[in-house]
Amino acid sequence: MARKTDARARAIATAERLFRIQGYAATGLSQIIEESGSPKGSFYFHFPRGKTQLAEETIDLYLANRAAAFRHISASTTGDAPNFFNQIFAAIAAEMIASDFQYGCLMQNLVSEMSVLDAELTKRVASGFVELTGIIAEHLRGCGFAPARASSSAAALVAAIEGARTIARVERAPAIFEALADIFCQRGL
Template identity: 90%
Template sequence: MPRKTDARARAIATAERLFRIQGYAATGLNQIIEESGSPKGSFYFHFPRGKTQLAEETIDLYLANRAAVFRHISANTTGDAPNFFHQIFGAIAAEMIVDDFQYGCLMQNLANELSVLDAELTKRVARGFVDLTEIVAEHLRGCGFAAARASSSAAALVAAIEGARTIARVERAPVVFEALADIFCQRCL
């Protein structure tokens, strides 16, 4: 039996998994509570504002984890844009393979749904895309890219990742990530 103090973490992990697989609107609180094994009273103790608060905290944790991956890859590829591109696309592809192509990007799924449902959650997701884009741009500036080129390349990379996730999920294959890594490396020449 899971520890009761783990109820908050289990609810967030369950929400992330369900939002990534089936989306926000299709995921009900009862499903999250049931699949996380969290008692209903415990759930509302941790998330008094319900699903919206749970989504906020899930977004924040997901973004923190994404940013950590990007920063780790950046630190391991200092000054080396081609290797950075290959590792970023490779990490996303590997994650999708491990998850059997079931999981979309939490941010992409929520962005597709929330713009008409919740302006505040939409702003939080948008800020996440901006933060990830800035991590990439910072790395590229460190590789000698001019500021404007670093910014445009970073925006293109983040957009490409989101599109590639969708294609890889449908095709159930990571080939699109390899193609994107090659194209981005050509931009370095």
Template identity: 70%
Template sequence: MARQTDARIRTIATAERLFRIQGYTATGLTQILEESGAPKGSFYFHFPRGKAQLAEEVIDRYIAARVAVLHDISAHTAGNALHFVQRLFDTFATEMVASDFQYGCLMQNLANELPALDSELTRRVAHGFVVSTEIIATHFVGCGFAPARANESAAAVVAALEGARTIARLERTPAVFTALAAISIHGWATTAAT
């Protein structure tokens, strides 16, 4: 039983890595099995609906990890919107550098392929963005933002983070994260001062 569990975990982790690097459509089941070392029979035991079911579990795992990171950053910057935004951009930049600029956002990669995805995968990806935005908006409300401003600011931050990942992958530098954090912080500081 332990081997099956190990094979399942390895398969999910391998699929997440490949989906983040090359996307869903470009990642074949054969590549996932070869790189994870999981036997084909074990794969269909754990994922009887095949690659789509695997992708559902990968998305759920990725969203859970992202939510945990956002909550952690929020907890360590309670009441401070500027520090919160700086930590968000720093954290995402650090992850990009650690992956040698290979890892995109799983949700963004899959969202770019929405016509090729089934409705359940599309729903899960959309849910991931909604949850991320809600966590950021909730933090902003805790910093004194009006709900409408918190929601708008959160949506802008999520969009900026996703765009920054794309640019950082192309340019192979985290400079865009620094630039966006500075612009965001300057804009909010200026607004608060007026």
């Protein structure tokens, strides 16, 4: 009987944490292997293409988790754009606080290093932003926003989230999320 381990899942979780804290280029495979506790042979069994394959799978899992979180918030705020905005900003602020303001967005961190990334990683990151923007736009259409307004508001929300993460990391405070929630709710972007 084959032995089951969680080495693959630990490697992905470790890569996500490190990529979000220190970026792709600054994160070495030896650090991921050491911190995940994965044996080197096991690592290459699960990720025969090495760091690039690990990054691809990390992006995929990160996006699946983000999409699920956005869909959950959407389902709990049907027809209520202000509450949707509040919950999105509150969830991200809570995550930032829980990480002691160390975690950036995985996709944003990778995008800032695009010259390092290969075409497949670039494609995955771009698709991720499109998917999350689409989830938000769909929710806003359900709140009565015209399609063009829903799309532009969704794009503005994603851009605001990404910028707010950076500011929150620098300030080590969640105030920017509260300010954005106030603006998005009052103006109904």
